Amino acid sequence: MLFRKRAWDLMREEYAWVDESASLAEAVRALRQSQKASPEDNVVLVLGRSPGGETRRLKGAVSVWKVLEAVDECVLRDPELKVACETDFDKTFARACAVCIHTSLARYMEADVPVLKPGDPLPVVLELFLRKRRGWAVVEENGRVLGVVLVADVYRELSADMVGAFQPGAGA
Template sequence: MLYRKRAWDIMRSEFPMVNEDASIGDVVKAIESNSSIYPDNDCALVSDKDGKLMGAVSMWNIVKAMGPELLKSSSRSKGEESFEKAFQLACQLGAQAGIRKIIQKDVPRIRPNDTLARIMEVFLDYRQGRAVVEEGGKVMGVVMLSDVYREIVSNI
């Protein structure tokens, strides 16, 4: 199993993609629109103006970027109703921010014919829950940790 299954067997060929000029709100919309196909997807890939992969922006990157401002706004508000308004305003303002500073550029890359064993090595080495499947500089798909987990569970 570890050497028979390949990246192309388990990769997701449909994935959210945004360009480098996108806002945090654009990334959120891209992830959410993909959630009907893959509810466990937690990131969007980012391409440059030429369509070349730059990296990814994950839910974690978004929360980390917006968190300080959201916490600051919540500490300033008095009362539940004003907290809700302050939180909503902070979310709306934060969603307008660009993503250039939060792009995760060290996204692991694998080839379509890489084995499940190789994919697991990459996940463990990078300590990340996703890898981009590339061939000839073209993004073919994404393998998520949940895809690998499903393969393991199906053999227990």
């Protein structure tokens, strides 16, 4: 069963995405909206118009880790937070968040996106996750994004086969 599964079988056709001109705030909003339906979603694709404008091309991605990196750089390291009085802290924190969230998306976008072909078998998907040290990959064909595969999807398939192999009478 394991070798029969392909990226196409694992991918999610519904995924969070924003235009390349979006701010970090728009990416965070898109990800939060996506997580309402699927809490394990952890990446927003950044798409741009192709030269003809008929399709959207993958430009990069912003993962939850990149959002946390932005919060660390822009908010948690804000020197004003270190000296803010308890009464000023909430206001200072809100200001730092507002500045952070409206920064350019390009600063936190990952351009080196792990890409799979629809027909790639599950072992290739797993190997890509491990080699790239990412919990997600984009499924693309002819420059067109078809979907996203998350590590949770791969785990679900692997664990189902593993549990099935240990059922009484399996493989006998």
